[in-house]
Amino acid sequence: MSKLRLGIIGCGWIAPFHVQALNRLSDRVAVVWAADPETERAERIAGSLTTGDAEVLGNYRDGLERVDAVSILVPHHLHHPITLDALQAGCHVLLEKPFALTLEEADDMIAEAEGQGKTLMIALPHRYRKSTQAFRQIIDSGDYGRLFMLDAFMDEDNREYVTGGWFVKKATLGGGVYFSASAHMLDVMLWIAGEVQSVSMVGANAGLPMEGEDTAISIIKFKNGVLGTTRHTWFSPKPHRWYTMRAYCERAVIALTVHPLGKLAVEGVNCAWSSQITVSEAGADEKVLLDSDEGLDLTEEVRHFFDCVESGAKPQTDGQVARQLMKVALDAYRDAEVTGAN
Template sequence: MKQLGIIGAGAIGLKHAEAAREAGAAVRWVVDINLEKAHALAEKFGGEPCESIAPAINDPATDAIIVGVPNHLHREFAVASLDAGKDVLLEKPMALNAAECAEINAAAVRNGRVLQLGFAHRYTAVGRLARQIVDEGRLGEIYHAQAHLHLRRGVPGLGKWFTTKSISGGGALIDVGVHLIDLSLWILGHPEVVDVNGQVYSTFGRRMRDYVYKDMWAGPPDWDGVCDVEDAAHALVRFRNGSTLDLNVAWAGNFPEQAMPVSMMGFFGDRGGMTFELFGDHATVTSERDGALVDERFEAPEAELYRDQLAAFLQSMDTRQVTGATGLDGEVVQRIVDDIYRSSLPRPAALQA
């Protein structure tokens, strides 16, 4: 049975601990600077609680480390774990920028370790179904894809680390946008990126105390804290083969409550088109049949994304071949994110009041 160290005893650490139990692995260490949280997780799932990563990564009996901490610590903890000879499952986003991603990948290569990224949407039932439909050639040559996700009022922990750029690296784009980018690239078969152009918007955080919301995950808000990240991003990604990806993501916006789906993925080819919702139970394929357009519903099989993601990681540890998202996949996603930030024009001062 593989012995795992979990760094970060928050909500994502809990998901990984549950997944470890379901996938047949054991939690050996639980690391968190909040020792009370580490104890709570360890009491439920086993393992030794501690405040420092040193005991976990230097323990010869630890087979792998799962890193699920604020983004600015990803590079430091991943590199330290890899240099200590541990395989690593690293939560998204891979790091704050592509340069940090390259450092992590270099550490994995020089130590001959398995590095897998936590792009869990590859393991949803509908995500895997969509990839299967494309692989079967039902859409033909895909020329355009759309990846949209909007939250009506979903800024997480306003004023805390999620909205502090020095810690998070950005807002909605680097938080949830990376999931859409990776899932799109994976379904498309990882075409080569040649151009990225986008715009990010910081609308609601500029006047934090006026932000209206019903609930807030990672909350409650810290009204005296910082919000210097975007709450929405839009981009067009162009690929070498001539296809494109239209990306739209928002933590918050003045969206009607039920008039539009929260998420929608679309892939359009010369033989058919496919649409599905990120957490949906089916995909719809539109194609020509007997001189008419026909919509066909494909049901997604059951799946548990975190369990299945961890099972894939355990398999990768055995085979020494990553079957999930690789470090290079993570670096490509981060380069797209970096390019969107670089290409975004600043908001005119006259409109910021």
């Protein structure tokens, strides 16, 4: 089978993580170009690809006709216009989270992908990680009884990441930390527990120079009766564990932790990681079920995108799934606006 011809649109912080995955999948993909108006960034990304010679573009529109698919890794307010451009040019799209700024934008993109008969997948990386998949399998096995609560926490110091530009404005970020990044926990929770019955959130700006909240807590009831909480801060003075999700089952607490061993915001893709799953049962010592160096590895996510493009299958995180997730955050914001909780 011939290789998928792909263009990269947006060559900022997350782009090297996509490059790492694309390089690992070089038997399936030829990256034809990397585009960014800041062309030195595009040059850096093109130079780090091992999937063949990639051209550097200042304007992605100059390359759309020459590729089958694009990875869109740009600020949130550009997700909608750039995705529409790419779909209208006949490209399949892998789009970074969050899907869009509004549900209307999301609906537009879903309709365009359907009309064009192209794959539209939203990059929600955590559910594609091997350790998160193992975490879900352990819960679903029922070995520890019925799940009744999911408790998640992202503990981040983003002082060196959120310094200006599009991150600090609600109009370009779409909100605060809850809209922008708590999706990393919420997507996994919805994937495990299903549809949301109700959600509410509180938020505050603890100190980052941004218009939206940098710290947010939400409580959720799922339709199947499971309870959920998310806590998220971008302003942690000393992160303990970057990502933790605890599943409370009848007979045990199963915990997934994912933790960068260096400074993630600065080291990016070069940062080393530790991922663990532990189980704690009454009267027994904590047991380690999984211990690995898996980090923010996007390989399985990107592989899934390629599989869907090739087979025409619906991606796990298609437009409808990502829209549902976005709606949870927007519903929580609406409620918080009425009560003054954010």
